[in-house]
Amino acid sequence: MTGSTPPRKRRFLKGEADSVPSQGRYGARDDERGSSDTGSASLEPTAGRALHPVWAETPAPVARRRAAAIRDRTREGLRKGGSRARAALGHLAERIIDIAPRIPVRDLATLRRQFPDLGPEELADKLVAGASSATATVGAGIGAAAMMPVPPAMPTELAAEITGVAAIELKLIAELHEVYGVRPPGNLKQRSTAYLNSWSGERGIDVSKPSTVSGALNTRMKQQLRQQIMKRVVRDLPNLMPFMVGAAVGAVMNRRDTRRLAERIRVDLRGTQVSWEALPALPPLEEPADPLIMGGGRKEFG
Numbered sequence: 001m002t003g004s005t006p007p008r009k010r011r012f013l014k015g016e017a018d019s020v021p022s023q024g025r026y027g028a029r030d031d032e033r034g035s036s037d038t039g040s041a042s043l044e045p046t047a048g049r050a051l052h053p054v055w056a057e058t059p060a061p062v063a064r065r066r067a068a069a070i071r072d073r074t075r076e077g078l079r080k081g082g083s084r085a086r087a088a089l090g091h092l093a094e095r096i097i098d099i100a101p102r103i104p105v106r107d108l109a110t111l112r113r114q115f116p117d118l119g120p121e122e123l124a125d126k127l128v129a130g131a132s133s134a135t136a137t138v139g140a141g142i143g144a145a146a147m148m149p150v151p152p153a154m155p156t157e158l159a160a161e162i163t164g165v166a167a168i169e170l171k172l173i174a175e176l177h178e179v180y181g182v183r184p185p186g187n188l189k190q191r192s193t194a195y196l197n198s199w200s201g202e203r204g205i206d207v208s209k210p211s212t213v214s215g216a217l218n219t220r221m222k223q224q225l226r227q228q229i230m231k232r233v234v235r236d237l238p239n240l241m242p243f244m245v246g247a248a249v250g251a252v253m254n255r256r257d258t259r260r261l262a263e264r265i266r267v268d269l270r271g272t273q274v275s276w277e278a279l280p281a282l283p284p285l286e287e288p289a290d291p292l293i294m295g296g297g298r299k300e301f302g
Contacts, residue, residue: 089226089233092159096225100192102292103167107285108181108276119252120276124179128262131172134294135258138164139250162232166199166255167292169261173198176265181274182207186287197221200228202261204268229262 004068066130106114117122140163184194184205200207201224235253 035110054173079245088155088159089229092162092229093222093225095159095163096229097196099163099167099195099300100170100293101189102290103171103192104176104288104291104294105171105285106180108179108279108282109284111175111178112276120179120273124176124262124266127172127175128259128266131168131262132255132258133255134168135165136251138168139252139254140248157232158257161250162229164185165258166233167294168197170195171294172258173265174263176262176269177205181267181276181279182269183282187287193221196225198265199261200225202228202264204265204272206268206272208272 110125111127115126118126170192174191177195182205184191185206186194194205200221235257
């Protein structure tokens with residue numbers, strides 16, 4: 001309004017802002033500190049009350065509960081998957097154990113008749129070359145079958161390949177022991193178990209140490225056999241690549257693995273080798289009652 005004093009020239013009245021003097025801690029009046037008729041509020045912690053944050057007493061958020069549920073389901077899925085994998089390995093190991101006594105093995109006399117002009121090392125080389133070609137053929141066949149991959153059929157194809165390769169390599173191991181003059185003692189079933197132990201451990205049998213030649217399948221040997229099968233499964237996974245790539249990979253890898261296994265077996269057998277001249281006359285090997293058809297295709301091994 002006209003004639004009024006401008007705000008910038010106004011003067012505040014001097015005087016006490018509060019007529020009641022300050023009391024209590026921190027220079028604040030009791031009414032400013034929340035005083036009431038029943039008492040005043042205190043800044044000190046209440047006796048008996050724990051100093052916990054408020055969020056600790058509230059339920060977990062939805063996201064945290066969901067994460068816990070997903071974690072539990074994942075653990076359950078892994079547990080069930082591990083159980084199924086162990087069951088599959090156990091079934092495959094039992095399958096190999098069942099076919100081992102059925103594998104036809106040529107004794108030393110038969111081998112010498114078939115290869116009359118070869119010595120022990122030359123004859124062993126011949127056996128290794130034939131077995132390597134056979135396992136390469138199995139790998140190529142399984143790879144060709146997986147040219148157009150069908151996921152439900154892949155486990156069956158892997159099992160057929162591992163079983164077929166195991167049968168060929170077990171036959172090779174048995175005949176190498178014949179060539180080097182270190183036939184394990186016992187009957188057909190006991191020798192088959194010894195050859196299984198040799199295959200799973202990738203080592204030759206030392207017949208001079210009877211304690212190392214086991215004719216019974218114990219828990220340790222079965223566990224070692226399952227481990228060997230697991231290694232073969234991992235190595236054979238590239239064989240299932242489509243468009244004939246798996247056929248080439250399977251042939252090369254199976255040939256290499258069979259040669260490597262044979263070389264390890266031969267290194268051990270050379271240490272206990274008995275020359276053919278010093279070898280006593282051995283009885284012919286028993287013929288299996290139901291011989292396995294070697295090279296009979298996937299149906300025989302599946």
